[in-house]
Amino acid sequence: MFVTLRDDSGAGLDYVRMALGWDPVEQRRWFGRRSKDIDLNASALLFAEDRLVDVVYHQQLNSTDSSVRHLGDSTTGEGKGDNEIITVDLTRLAPQITTVVFIVTCYSGQTFQQIENAFCRVIDGMSGTEITRYDLGGGGSHTGLVMGKLVRSSNGWQFDEIGAAIHAQHPVEAVSQVTAFLT
Secondary structure: EEEEEOOOOEEEEOOOEEEEEEOOOOOOOEEEEEOOOEEEEEEEEEEEEEEEEEEEOEEOOOOOOEEEOOOOOOOOOOOOOOEEEEEEEEOOOOOOOOEEOOOOOOOOOOOOOOOOOEEEEEOOOOOOOOOEEEEEOOOOOEEEEEEEEEEEEEEEEEEEEEEEEEEEOOOOHHHHHHHHHHO
C-alpha cells in the first residue's frame, strides 16, 4: 500500500524518521553461560533505480550527501522507546536516488521468535505522527525485516509498506533479498 507523504496542510513531507526499539534480553545462565544480548540494527539502503548507491547503518552513520543519518548504534536495547533512529531529509536526497528501503536485521543472530517487545516505525519528522508501525517480537524464524520503502514519484515521495521477512544479520546480506521489492 502506497501512502503519499503529506503534512496536515497537504504539502509534501520533507523529513522522515525510521525508529527501532526493543528491550534487552533478560540475562539467564544456561550451563554456566550467560544468554546473549540482542542487537537489532536499523538500516537504510539508497537506490538509483535498481542500483545500490549508498547504505546507512551502524557502521556507516551518514549517507555520502549526509541527507540520511543513523543517530547511533544500540547493541542491547537498553533504555525506553526508540533505541536506533535513522533520519531522512527528503529535500537533500541526491536527485538520482529513487528509493530508500528501510530494513531491520538482528546482528546477534536471534530470530524474531526470540525477541520480545521489539518494534519499528516510520514517523513524520516534523509533527511526530506515526506513518506506520510493525511489532517485531514473537514472530517467525527470520532474522530480518524489509519494513518499507520511500519512493520518489512525480507527486513527491511516497511510502510503501512491505513487511517482508528476510534472513540477514547485516545489511550487506540483505541487499540481494531487498532488490526484489524495488519494482
